[in-house]
Amino acid sequence: MTQKDKKxxxxxxxxxxxxxxxxxVVSNLIxxxxxxxxxxxxVEIFGAPLFEISVGxxxxxxTFLITDLISEIYGRKKANQxxxxxxxxxxxxxxxxLLGNIVPAIENSPVNDxxxxxxxxxxxxxxxxxxxxxxxxxxVDIRIYHLWKDYTNGRHLWLRNNFSTFSSQFIDTFTVVSLxxxxxxxxxxxxxxxxxxxxxxxxxxxxxDTPFLYLFVYIFRRRFKLKVGEEIVxx
Numbered sequence: 001m002t003q004k005d006k007k008x009x010x011x012x013x014x015x016x017x018x019x020x021x022x023x024x025v026v027s028n029l030i031x032x033x034x035x036x037x038x039x040x041x042x043v044e045i046f047g048a049p050l051f052e053i054s055v056g057x058x059x060x061x062x063t064f065l066i067t068d069l070i071s072e073i074y075g076r077k078k079a080n081q082x083x084x085x086x087x088x089x090x091x092x093x094x095x096x097x098l099l100g101n102i103v104p105a106i107e108n109s110p111v112n113d114x115x116x117x118x119x120x121x122x123x124x125x126x127x128x129x130x131x132x133x134x135x136x137x138x139x140v141d142i143r144i145y146h147l148w149k150d151y152t153n154g155r156h157l158w159l160r161n162n163f164s165t166f167s168s169q170f171i172d173t174f175t176v177v178s179l180x181x182x183x184x185x186x187x188x189x190x191x192x193x194x195x196x197x198x199x200x201x202x203x204x205x206x207x208x209d210t211p212f213l214y215l216f217v218y219i220f221r222r223r224f225k226l227k228v229g230e231e232i233v234x235x
Contacts, residue, residue: 005224009232013074017082020066023059024086025093031056051201061205064165068145068213073220075231076146083138090131130176137172154229161213169202
């Protein structure tokens with residue numbers, strides 16, 4: 001690979017990392033708004049509507065698509081680095097939001113303290129649960145992805161993409177709902193409904209990203225002349 005290609009590959013990696021961090025941070029800022037998506041009509045699972053979900057879940061699957069793409073093209077180490085950077089950015093952004101909540105608004109401020117708190121006041125338990133669940137899920141996703149990649153010698157991209165994402169999405173949903181119920185943010189009566197509803201929605205969205213992963217991997221391999229299973233080494 002030429003020096004020019006290495007510079008381009010590094011620049012693309014930075015952009016992918018920026019998209020990942022943006023999607024992750026935004027999902028934590030907007031999660032308090034919920035909506036009801038009912039493609040199958042009025043269906044309930046264990047008393048929870050299918051699907052009654054937070055808007056914060058909308059950018060969430062994008063992060064798994066990006067880590068799978070980075071895993072495929074740049075390798076496991078670079079994917080883990082992006083995940084760690086995303087977690088750091090999330091905690092940092094939450095700290096800024098909480099600091100803004102402490103600072104008193106002036107009398108003629110367009111957004112007063114009550115409105116700010118109502119929109120941005122984040123439950124520390126909810127944020128912690130989300131971050132712990134996400135951290136665990138992403139590392140599991142990357143680990144399983146590379147296990148399947150090694151087992152299939154770089155072939156069957158759809159297999160490792162879906163198996164890794166489905167497994168990690170279940171871990172993520174189970175962990176965050178469990179922690180929220182454990183710390184009494186949510187009642188245990190909602191546990192099974194939220195678990196099934198959240199997991200089904202996530203795997204439906206995750207399944208849609210497979211054609212996009214194939215497209216992006218094809219573009220990368222063609223541009224950088226990569227063989228099947230070959231990765232770009234960045235230092």
